[in-house]
Amino acid sequence: MINISSLSITPEILLLVSKIDEFKGAWRTLGTLAPERLSALRRVATIESIGSSTRIEGSRLSDREIERLLSGLEINAFATRDEQEVAGYAEVMETIFTAWPEIAITENHIKQLHGNLLRHSEKDDWHRGSYKTASNSVAAFDPTGRQIATVFETASPFDTPRLMAELVTWYNDTIREHTLHPLLAIGILVVVFLEIHPFQDGNGRLSRILTTLVLLRAGYAYVPYSSLESIIEHGKEGYYLALRQTQATIRSDAPDWTPWLRYFLGALHRQVRHLEDKIEREKLLLAKLPELSIRIIDHIRRHGRITIAEAVTVTGANRNTLKPHFRALVERSLVVLHGSGRGAWYSLS
Incomplete structure (x- = not known):
């Protein structure tokens, strides 16, 4: 099972949780912009999220190219793998935004989301929606899409079903019993999911989709209006470093959760700050400046x-x-x- 006995709640972590929760509570007031302005904010954030999340994994499409692609999303055939990945990501995000109350955190739902994520990817037909059958590892890519390093090794195909069952059970028990703040439980869910790397491909993208899903289910209703993926893309070095530092210890007697939680909560706080700026800008527009x-x-x-x-x-x-x-x-x-x-x-x- 997930070992959190060594979890250290530092003053920095407490402050970040407090600031994020403060904005969560204020969103009921801040989120009262006109529906068309909220819709515009969500569309911009969605394009940023799709672009950033797929580029982290090696895609080369710009946000402008993605916006043009999404405007014709009724097309069912996409010319390149990058376009296939973008189309799948966009469809799954729309599912999350509209149906998150009905999508409980279960292995079946995670597999379904993975299958939908890769629905347009021709080369992924053989494995989508199923746990991996061969060893995989996490790689880092340069801006041209060339793999430059192996970031960390992952769980074996043999261990993956057991580890995923343990992770999903731990997370649902933790949320139901309130034994850990939801933001900390979400952070641990994400980092352990990435350490297991349960699918042959698409784990990074799916981890960010799951992050959005569990944040929405935990009451962080502002998430669709500010792109967390964009923040991760612009701080990839810190993202991979925090993953390596924590994931190297997860299966030890004393996992070090602090590096990842510090990064994860910091990214969530920057997401909040970006949205605050956008809301202020909307107010200025309403003032006809x-x-x-x-x-x-x-x-x-x-x-x-x-x-x-x-x-x-x-x-x-x-x-x-x-x-x-x-x-x-x-x-x-x-x-x-x-x-x-x-x-x-x-x-x-």
Whole structure:
């Protein structure tokens, strides 16, 4: 069974859990944007998630290419493996978003999700929806899709059914009995799933789909509106390092869960921060601010301050174009002017 006797709840982990749960509670208020704006946010996040998750595994399709592909998703034949993977990922994500209350965490459902994920992948016909029958390992890829390293070895095909049964039982018992905070239980579910690597292919993509599913089932309703996969893609080195550090210890007497939980919770917190920024941007749009003014505020939110010279670099607009925007933002009490002359700078009010 899963050994959590050595689990150490550090102050950093506690703080991250607290911040994520704080946003979870606030989402009921934050998530009251107009339905069409929420729908737009979800579509953008979905495209980012599909693109990032498939690129992590070696796909070369850009988000723009994926958006064009998804606009014609009624097509049932896809020319390349990358397109096949994107189509499968998109369909499974839509299933998760619309039917998550009915998708309990069982081995059968996990196998069904895997089968649907690879539904369009011709070369995966022989194994989709079934546990692996040959040894596999986790590889890292460079931006061109070339494999550059083996990240870690995985469970044997013989051990896989037993280990998956143990993992699913442990997770459901833990959630039902409230013996561990859901975010910690989810983090352990994901890292052990990846350590087992139960399917011949598609484990990385499926792990990220499962993450979305279990977060939604645990009440984190904001998840579809901000891409966790994008955050993982932009921090792949930390992702693989945390996996290696924890997975090398999972079958020992004292598993070290901390490296992975620190990374996983940090990624979830960045997901929350990105969504907070998007919500603030939507509020500014509702306030009918010009795009240039919104870009100025976006920069201040990310960096704490801005000068007109910095705004010229960030926006590409000249000083004479920018000055009326700054004056209007100050007059509307959205930003505060500090100092004067060339040393002047602006912060959020």
